[in-house]
Amino acid sequence: MDRIPILRIGDVLLVSIQIDLQDQIALALQDDLSNKIVETGAKGVLIDISALEIVDSFIGRMISTTAAVSRVLDAETVVVGMQPAVAITLVELGLTLDGVRTALDVDRGLALLATALRSGHAEAEADVLAHE
Amino acid sequence: MSSPTSESAATLTLPIVNDGDVVRGRQAVRDLAVAAKLSLIDQTKLVTATSELARNTLVYGGGGELRASTRHESGRVGIEVEFIDDGPGIPDMDLALTDGWTSGSGLGLGLSGAKRLVDDFEVDSSAGHGTRVRIVKWKR
Numbered sequence A: 001m002d003r004i005p006i007l008r009i010g011d012v013l014l015v016s017i018q019i020d021l022q023d024q025i026a027l028a029l030q031d032d033l034s035n036k037i038v039e040t041g042a043k044g045v046l047i048d049i050s051a052l053e054i055v056d057s058f059i060g061r062m063i064s065t066t067a068a069v070s071r072v073l074d075a076e077t078v079v080v081g082m083q084p085a086v087a088i089t090l091v092e093l094g095l096t097l098d099g100v101r102t103a104l105d106v107d108r109g110l111a112l113l114a115t116a117l118r119s120g121h122a123e124a125e126a127d128v129l130a131h132e
Numbered sequence B: 001m002s003s004p005t006s007e008s009a010a011t012l013t014l015p016i017v018n019d020g021d022v023v024r025g026r027q028a029v030r031d032l033a034v035a036a037k038l039s040l041i042d043q044t045k046l047v048t049a050t051s052e053l054a055r056n057t058l059v060y061g062g063g064g065e066l067r068a069s070t071r072h073e074s075g076r077v078g079i080e081v082e083f084i085d086d087g088p089g090i091p092d093m094d095l096a097l098t099d100g101w102t103s104g105s106g107l108g109l110g111l112s113g114a115k116r117l118v119d120d121f122e123v124d125s126s127a128g129h130g131t132r133v134r135i136v137k138w139k140r
Helices: A023-040 A057-072 A084-093 A106-131 B019-035 B040-059 B110-117
Strands: A006-009 A012-016 A044-048 A076-080 A101-103 B012-016 B064-073 B076-085 B120-125 B131-138
Touching (some): A012 A023, A012 A106, A023 A057, A023 B019, A044 A057, A057 A076, A057 A084, A057 B040, A076 A106, A101 A106, B040 B064, B040 B131, B110 B120
Parallel strands (some): A076 A101
Antiparallel strands (some): A006 A012, B012 B064
């Protein structure tokens, strides 16, 4: 079975979905990402879906679950590059991707993650100081 | 089954027995929608509805087939897709069309969501007699 490659850049795992996604490949990606977060200690996950021509309820659920699992594993997920026609269809279908952060493109997604990670560090340092 | 008012063109029939068939069904319906010059948004809605319904055929119907064709009716053109299975059928249609209701592990958006994405939507099903869903998206 095909697998979607996961690239690591610093603290961020980058996934770009470039194929028409079968259900089993989507599920495998969800598992692979969770394992990779734990293995690498990544703090951010960026999923580029600009090449996806549709997001149906199955893929939508995969995205929501991945975001929820990453959060539990102390990583932030940002989904980038959704095509306008896909966004309109997704909302009409009834999916709103609650709890999933989105950005228009990879650049903006990385910037969003960088900000989230910085404020995360700041909070952690504040906690440490408060306990000292 | 065909709609009495439509002039039917060649019908493309594809088996739906695994994940890969769902993807092939989406691609075949996309090709027809592009050829019929549906707008990108209408193509996306039709292909998304196809994906939901083909997955239902596979997961709930135990597999079946997809039939797609281009229809010409009173000067307009549309893409018709049918999903046919011999599975357990849908005992309670109103319930099955309720957002968020699912008999399986899905989100319960497949049938109700697909209905919102297309222009014509018909389900013919009863317990023990399989399911046939027919959808049409017309060019605007």
